[in-house]
Amino acid sequence: MTIAKMTVPELEEFLRTEFPQAFSGDDIRIEQADGVFCRLRQHYSEQMLRPGGTISGPTLMALADFAMYVVLLSAIGPVGLAVTTNLNINFLRKGTPRQDVLAEARILKLGKRLAVGEVGLFSAGSPDAIAHVTSTYSIPVAEKF
Numbered sequence: 001m002t003i004a005k006m007t008v009p010e011l012e013e014f015l016r017t018e019f020p021q022a023f024s025g026d027d028i029r030i031e032q033a034d035g036v037f038c039r040l041r042q043h044y045s046e047q048m049l050r051p052g053g054t055i056s057g058p059t060l061m062a063l064a065d066f067a068m069y070v071v072l073l074s075a076i077g078p079v080g081l082a083v084t085t086n087l088n089i090n091f092l093r094k095g096t097p098r099q100d101v102l103a104e105a106r107i108l109k110l111g112k113r114l115a116v117g118e119v120g121l122f123s124a125g126s127p128d129a130i131a132h133v134t135s136t137y138s139i140p141v142a143e144k145f
Contacts (some may be wrong), residue, residue, distance in 0.1 A: 004035035005077035011070060012035035015079045018080045022066055040103040041124070050100070055095040055130070064089065064119040064133040067103035072115050072137050075107055079139060085114070086136040095130040096123035113139055 006014065008030050015023035022028075031039040042048070042063050050056035065084055072082055095101060105119040119133040 004033060004074045006033070006074050010034050010078075011073055014078050014080075015070075015071065018078075022062075028063070028066065030070060033070055035075045035107075036071070037104070037106045038067060038071040038074060040070060040105075041100045042103070043100055044100050044112055053097060055101060057089070057091065060091070060101070060121050060131050061087065061089055061133075063101060063103045064105070064121060064131070065135065067105035067119050067134075068117050068135045068137060069107040069127075071107055071117060072110075072139075075110055075115070076139060081140045082115075083138050084135060085138045087133060088135070089131055089133045091131050092129050095121075099126070100124040111139075113141070115139060 011030055011033055020140065025043065027043050029041045029050055031041055040063065048055050048059045058059045070080065073079065102122045102124055103119050105117055107115055107117045109116045118137050120129045121131040121137065122129055
């Protein structure tokens with residue numbers, strides 16, 4: 001059993017302070033984070049849409065990347081300089097119109113320098129994934145004083 005290094009309230013406070021450009025409003029909410037898994041909810045907005053009324057790829061990619069960052073922080077603690085080194089997304093189906101988007105991220109392997117994870121993206125209320133993402137994050141070496 002993995003013990004989270006940061007709770008949901010600690011993650012929210014850290015992200016509001018250190019990464020406000022991604023987490024300052026009320027459009028994304030962390031519903032769960034336990035050091036191995038996290039669930040985020042992005043509230044539906046017309047700004048998420050691309051022509052044709054589907055949720056845009058950049059919206060889905062950004063949410064998936066952010067979910068991976070959140071699950072990683074919950075596992076390793078407040079390491080703000082952990083960065084994405086790879087993100088691969090497969091778009092599976094059109095999301096349900098006017099529904100929030102859920103991101104369910106899990107860490108597959110956590111090493112000293114790299115973390116590998118996957119994220120499933122879903123329309124709220126649907127069990128069918130609208131996208132599947134794999135991602136790798138680089139974890140900086142801890143500075144010794």
